[in-house]
Amino acid sequence: MTTDPRFISTPRMKKMEKAQVNVRFGGTGATANQGRVEVFYNGTWGTVCDDHFDSADAGVVCRMLGFNEGGIAILNGTFGAGTGRIWMDELNCNGTEQSLDQCQFLGWGNTNCGHSEDVGVQCRTSGVTNAPTGVPTTRAPATVQPNNSTASK
Numbered sequence: 001m002t003t004d005p006r007f008i009s010t011p012r013m014k015k016m017e018k019a020q021v022n023v024r025f026g027g028t029g030a031t032a033n034q035g036r037v038e039v040f041y042n043g044t045w046g047t048v049c050d051d052h053f054d055s056a057d058a059g060v061v062c063r064m065l066g067f068n069e070g071g072i073a074i075l076n077g078t079f080g081a082g083t084g085r086i087w088m089d090e091l092n093c094n095g096t097e098q099s100l101d102q103c104q105f106l107g108w109g110n111t112n113c114g115h116s117e118d119v120g121v122q123c124r125t126s127g128v129t130n131a132p133t134g135v136p137t138t139r140a141p142a143t144v145q146p147n148n149s150t151a152s153k
Contacts, residue, residue, distance in 0.1 A: 021039060021040065021041055021099055021100055021101040022039070022040040022064075023037060023038065023039055023040070023061055023064045023065060023100065024038050024040070024045075024065075025037065025038070025065075025079075025120075025121070026038045026079070026082065027079030027080045027082070027118075027120065028079055028080040029079060030079055033062075033065075033067060033122065033123040033124075033125050034074070034079075034120065034121065034122040034123065035079050035120060035121070036077075036078075036079035036080065036082055036118050036119070036120050037061055037118070037119050037120065037121055038082065039087045039088060039100065041087050041101075041108060042108070044084065044085055045084065045085075046082070046084050046085030046086055046087035046088075046109075047082035047084075047085070047086050047087065047115065047118040047119075048086070048087065048088040048089075048091060048100075048118065048119050049086055049088065049089040049090070049091075049111050049113035049117050049118070049119065050073070050075045050076065050077075050113075050117045050118065050119035051089055051090050051112075051113060051117065052090050052091065052092060053073045053075065053091055053119045054073055055070065055071070055072055055073060055095075056093045056094060056095035057073065057091045057092075057093045057100075057103065057119075058070065058071035058072055058073045058121045058122075058123075059071055059093070059095050060093045060095065060097050060098075060099070060100055060102075060103060061100065061121045061123070062121065062123035062124070063098065064098070064099055064100065065123065067123035067124065067125065069123070069124035069125070069126050070123070070124055071121045071122055071123040071124055072121070072122050073119060073120075073121060074119070074120035074121060074122055075117075075119060075120075076116075076117070077115070077116045077117060077118050077120075078120050079118070079120040080118075081114075081115035081116055081118060082115050082118045083115065085109055086109070086111045086113050086114075086115065086118070087108055087109060088100065088105045088106075088108070088111075089105060089106045089110060089111035089112065089113055090105055090106050091103055091104075091105045092104040092105065
């Protein structure tokens with residue numbers, strides 16, 4: 001949790017009312033567990049600015065996508081610039097939220113960012129619950145169990 005004074009109960013930052021929010025990964029090099037963070041809000045996909053985005057915020061994104069081991073923030077538009085709306089800026093999650101809309105931020109569509117600042121996340125893949133496709137992305141290696149029965153000759 002950050003102690004940055006800009007995030008301590010300022011009038012312009014507040015927890016937003018519950019909204020229908022989904023997330024996905026997009027961009028160049030995106031996979032099931034990493035990519036540019038894209039948020040679906042009010043019927044439209046948009047991106048999230050990397051201002052003050054940290055591992056607590058990344059952990060919430062990963063949790064929303066079924067990864068329960070947290071993640072890391074990838075800054076500076078690493079996965080390429082998105083298009084359309086930048087929905088969230090100056091996100092400030094404490095890391096326990098179930099959804100990004102439960103975190104503090106400037107408000108839907110309020111931003112001073114350009115798409116060159118679209119944030120990416122890489123989720124840790126150990127302990128995967130369900131990946132975005134609903135298929136686990138990590139599996140234990142296959143093992144062959146010896147056959148303990150004896151065949152008659």
